[in-house]
Amino acid sequence: MEELTHFINGKRVADTSGRFADVFNPATGEIQARLPLATPAELNAAVEDAAKAQIAWGATNPQRRARVMMKFGQLINENMDKLAECVSREHGKTLPDARGDVQRGLEVVEVCMGAPHMLKGEFTDDGGPGIDLYSLRQPLGVVAGITPFNFPAMIPLWKMAPALASGNAMILKPSERTPSTSIMLAELLQEAGLPDGVLQVVNGDKEAVDAILDNETIQAVGFVGSTPIAQYIYGRAASNGKRAQCFGGAKNHMIIMPDADLDKAADALVGASYGAAGERCMAISVAVPVGQETADRLIDKLLPRIEKLRVGPYTAGEDIDYGPLITAQAKERVLGLINSGIDQGATLVTDGRDFSLQGYENGFFVGPTLFDNVTPDMEIYKQEIFGPVLSTVRMDTYEDALQLIIDNDYGNGTAIYTADGDTARDFAHRVNVGMVGINFPIPVPLSYHTFGGWKKSAFGDLNQYGPDAFRFYTKTKTVTARWFSGIKEGGEFNFKAMD
Numbered sequence: 155m156e157e158l159t160h161f162i163n164g165k166r167v168a169d170t171s172g173r174f175a176d177v178f179n180p181a182t183g184e185i186q187a188r189l190p191l192a193t194p195a196e197l198n199a200a201v202e203d204a205a206k207a208q209i210a211w212g213a214t215n216p217q218r219r220a221r222v223m224m225k226f227g228q229l230i231n232e233n234m235d236k237l238a239e240c241v242s243r244e245h246g247k248t249l250p251d252a253r254g255d256v257q258r259g260l261e262v263v264e265v266c267m268g269a270p271h272m273l274k275g276e277f278t279d280d281g282g283p284g285i286d287l288y289s290l291r292q293p294l295g296v297v298a299g300i301t302p303f304n305f306p307a308m309i310p311l312w313k314m315a316p317a318l319a320s321g322n323a324m325i326l327k328p329s330e331r332t333p334s335t336s337i338m339l340a341e342l343l344q345e346a347g348l349p350d351g352v353l354q355v356v357n358g359d360k361e362a363v364d365a366i367l368d369n370e371t372i373q374a375v376g377f378v379g380s381t382p383i384a385q386y387i388y389g390r391a392a393s394n395g396k397r398a399q400c401f402g403g404a405k406n407h408m409i410i411m412p413d414a415d416l417d418k419a420a421d422a423l424v425g426a427s428y429g430a431a432g433e434r435c436m437a438i439s440v441a442v443p444v445g446q447e448t449a450d451r452l453i454d455k456l457l458p459r460i461e462k463l464r465v466g467p468y469t470a471g472e473d474i475d476y477g478p479l480i481t482a483q484a485k486e487r488v489l490g491l492i493n494s495g496i497d498q499g500a501t502l503v504t505d506g507r508d509f510s511l512q513g514y515e516n517g518f519f520v521g522p523t524l525f526d527n528v529t530p531d532m533e534i535y536k537q538e539i540f541g542p543v544l545s546t547v548r549m550d551t552y553e554d555a556l557q558l559i560i561d562n563d564y565g566n567g568t569a570i571y572t573a574d575g576d577t578a579r580d581f582a583h584r585v586n587v588g589m590v591g592i593n594f595p596i597p598v599p600l601s602y603h604t605f606g607g608w609k610k611s612a613f614g615d616l617n618q619y620g621p622d623a624f625r626f627y628t629k630t631k632t633v634t635a636r637w638f639s640g641i642k643e644g645g646e647f648n649f650k651a652m653d
């Protein structure tokens with residue numbers, strides 16, 4: 155069995171705590187590696203070294219830091235297949251999906267190549283007699299990233315690239331279920347020229363996370379994971395005076411209007427709800443057809459598409475549609491929720507509970523499951539299932555469908571399929587959700603925009619990546635300067651003197 159490590163001060167560092175987490179192969183159910191879990195003392199020592207390394211890195215001019223990002227981007231491209239294989243091995247997602255995971259992270263690195271531009275301050279000439287004002291964006295110092303299992307490359311890259319390009323040092327605590335990609339990325343960053351100690355990958359569980367939240371040197375925490383943990387981390391980090399942005403879970407709805415192209419809507423729904431086994435915070439988990447006829451037609455279109463889905467291990471080839479869930483507990487939870495849906499009166503249209511694959515009987519697979527006639531009081535509607543389960547909630551009117559989404563606790567992503575521009579525009583303006591798709595099922599914004607949900611999908615300020623990330627990872631200092639020999643108030647600039 156493989157023994158995994160931390161990555162501290164430029165080296166792979168073996169366990170000293172004696173505490174470990176098992177890392178599974180989700181396709182077989184076997185333990186494939188053992189991950190050391192850091193103690194608070196190990197975490198604090200890594201922070202202390204990061205603080206020392208940050209001084210020179212923060213003083214490095216932004217263009218040089220951007221060059222490290224350029225080289226890093228190049229190395230990610232060169233190592234795309236290895237990184238994707240590492241993602242699939244621990245997560246279980248298909249290789250094309252894993253390459254997408256790396257690619258969407260790489261795109262954030264590409265934006266960070268423009269760090270000098272993003273970090274430019276503002277300037278007011280002649281704010282008073284001989285007075286100029288200028289603002290600087292300065293790094294925070296040491297910051298932390300705490301990331302979930304479901305995007306082992308993309309989300310660590312969303313955290314590390316803007317934090318480092320802004321001149322900070324980062325303590326990255328990846329998910330204990332999918333830790334290895336972060337170590338690979340840290341090694342590529344080292345090869346790209348990042349000084350040792352500026353990125354410390356410290357593996358751990360709640361003990362290490364609590365040590366991050368209580369460490370006085372760490373200035374900011376960027377978290378992504380489930381809503382209860384996001385809320386906990388936001389509260390504890392903020393009460394310790396840290397800047398915190400904590401992104402949580404989701405329940406994403408897609409409205410299907412009677413005038414929508416139902417073939418396109420059904421194709422999109424199948425990809426958005428069952429892709430990555432539904433383990434995406436932007437997965438569509440609720441279909442909301444408007445009108446009984448639309449609903450009947452939609453179910454008819456979905457059925458043959460669902461029947462064609464191929465579920466299997468990533469090693470079975472590129473035409474697999476999705477893989478296993480992440481752990482046996484995750485599978486049990488999803489099966490329990492499916493049972494609750496049946497008990498509470500939803501119509502089970504396709505049943506993925508008994509899915510089994512020869513040679514992979516102990517894998518954490520669940521077949522594609524479709525419910526119809528789901529109502530908002532059912533557990534399958536209220537909870538984020540995070541599995542290959544799509545619920546259909548039939549609504550009579552567009553207003554009812556919109557209100558359903560407005561009343562939902564979560565507000566990460568949503569979509570509408572329609573041929574009517576007025577309805578689409580109305581939806582985009584009125585819905586209280588952070589990311590909206592119009593005839594677009596998973597509206598993850600491109601890397602030069604920003605990513606973030608509303609309501610219980612996010613706690614704290616500012617979004618991830620894009621311009622917001624540079625704001626989150628820097629503080630603004632504003633200088634008001636007076637030079638007594640400057641132009642007097644009311645004085646005119648002498649253009650002639652320039653000749």
Ligand code: NAD
Nearest residue numbers: 301302303328329359360363379380383401402403404435
């Ligand atoms: P999780 O909340 O279990 O874990 C996330 C991180 O928190 C991990 O690093 C984990 O070690 C740590 N953690 C777990 N329990 C903790 C505790 N009690 N105290 C302190 N730290 C703890 O989430 P997950 O299962 O890894 O990821 C799936 C969740 O993440 C889903 O809810 C999904 O919607 C959400 N997610 C959200 C976004 C977003 O941008 N909004 C993106 C991806 C995933």
